Amino acid sequence: MTLIKYILKKFIPLFIGSLFFFAFVLVLVDLFMNLWNFISNGVPAKTVFNIMLLYFPKSLWYSAPLSILFAVSYTLSDFYANNELVAVFASGVPLIKFTAPLLLFAFALSFGLFIFEDKLVVPTYAKKVELQEIVLNKEKDLNNNKIVVMSEQGNVVYKADFFDNSTRRLNSLYIVIRNEDKTLNCVVRADSALWVEDHWKLSGSTKYTLEEGNLVSSEVDAQTLSMLTEIPETFRNNTTSVETVDTREAKEYIDHLRRVGLPYNEPLSVYYQKFAFPFILFIVVFLSIGLSGKTRKNVMLISLASCVSAAVIYYVFQMVTMLMAKFGILSPFLGAWLPVFLFVVISLFLLKYART
Template identity: 65%
Template sequence: MKIVEYLFRKVIPLFLGALVFFGLVLVMVDLMMNLWNFISNGVPGLKVLRIMALYIPKCLWYATPIAILFAVSYTLSDLYANNELIAIFASGISLTRFTFPLLVFAFGMSFALFFFDDKVVVPTYAKKTAEQEEALKKDKSLNNDKIVILSENGNITYKAEFYDDTAKRLTGLYLIIRNEDKTLSSIIRADSASWREDKWILSGGIQYTQKDGTISVGSVTKESMERLTEPPETFQNNVISVETVDSKTAKVYIEHLQKAGLPFAEPLSLYYKKFAFPFILFIVVFLSVGLSGKTRKNVMLMSLASCISAAVLFYVTQMVTMLLAKFGAISPFMGAWFPVFMFVVIATVVLRYART
């Protein structure tokens, strides 16, 4: 237990220091990128500070993998350089056994990072974005035009010229209703439609119904009216980014896309990424254990270089697999999780040939 305590007494301060440093760098980069916009729009200093404060959780989330990789890599390399591990290995304790508490710590931190993102990062980053857009006078309209929406698994198609979000009103509306076997049932044309409680009320609606090869024209039937329950939010100009909402909201959004028959591969891969990305903490610690001790010179420089290289390699790999998932070359699950599986294998191989 003394050895474990000694190990964590060296790792934790370095981890916290690196976390603050890398987090501060990310905050300053964002501030520098938006500073001229803040100045030109006359945003008060306190408002800018509040916006930057709301960005801190996101920066800490980004910085955590690099910080823990640096802390573990530097600590182990320093122990090698000072010959402290020689005594540990001579006493019969292997590198794997010595660093096992760090791996357990990183595995637990991976779960903590997921919940930190879901409960803290997502809401604070949403507030930061909203307040920054408000301060920079970037108004976002929820009105939409040239809309095509699929509902009831593609059995109902809404086509509208314009959606007014304030009035909850569709204009220039066409509805194509199909049977369960996807054959055409009827077409409805309406001048407009207004949302009332739980369904759309049509104005100037005419229904063209096909039955037994003949087409009849008449008023919109009550049965058809009862099926027009697609909520107004579906028609808004507010495509949700799965990365900017919590996992529960993301799941509901993806279920809506599946129900509407819309493409969902990219959002689903981003949803899986929410669960896969936090395990980068476990991976980088695993890697740093295997990479440590490669040199006794320039320990800090080599540790910093190795942690940045490993992080960049992981991010690039995940970017490529996410693109492949987006275009359907691989499944959304593999798009998010393949880099994790691949780097676990790489870390295992590196550890196998590490100095002990």
């Protein structure tokens, strides 16, 4: 218990201090990148401060891996440099047992980072982007024109000249409805369609069907109307980025892509990455333990450089596997999780041959 308190007493202040330091630096970088735009648009200082405050959770999220890497590397290197670990190893305590509190802390923090990102980082960063676009006059127009949307696994296809986001109305609408075997069921033409609760209400509509080779027109029946349930958000001039929404919204978006028959490998791999990325904290701690103390000279510098290099290799490898998942070479699950599994094995190997 004394050893646990001792190592955590050295590690935790370093981690917290470096976390807030790196986060503050990232906030300042973001501020300086947009400073001229704020000045030229006459943005009040209070609004700029609010934007910085909303960006702070995102900067903490970005800073967590680097902070824990620095804190662990510095702590262990300091132990090695002062020969404190000699006494620990001489007393029969192996390296893995001595550093177990750091590993458990990093593992628990990985879950905390996931919840922190999903519940706080995503909404605050979305508000930051929205507020920044408003004050810089960069608001995005969600109205859309010349729209083609597939729904229900491609069995319902919407084609509209214009979508008005403020009124949730589609103008000059054609709807092609197909049977399960993809043969034509009917075509519906409407002057406009208004979203009401959970379906589209058509105005000036006509239904066309083929009967014995002849085109027959009729009123749109209730059964056909019940199929027109694609939500208005689908028609917006807006592309959902899985990285910028929480896991619930990301899953809904991927389900929508599956439903309409659009490619979803890339967003699904990004969705899995939301769960895999927080474990970078556990990975870098594992790597730091295995790589620290490899040399007797410049212990802290060499250990920190080795850990940073290993972390960079991890990020590069993750980028490669995510690209492979995007192009279907790997499954989306492996694209997100393969770097984690591989680097855990590498870390165990390094730990086996760590200096004790």
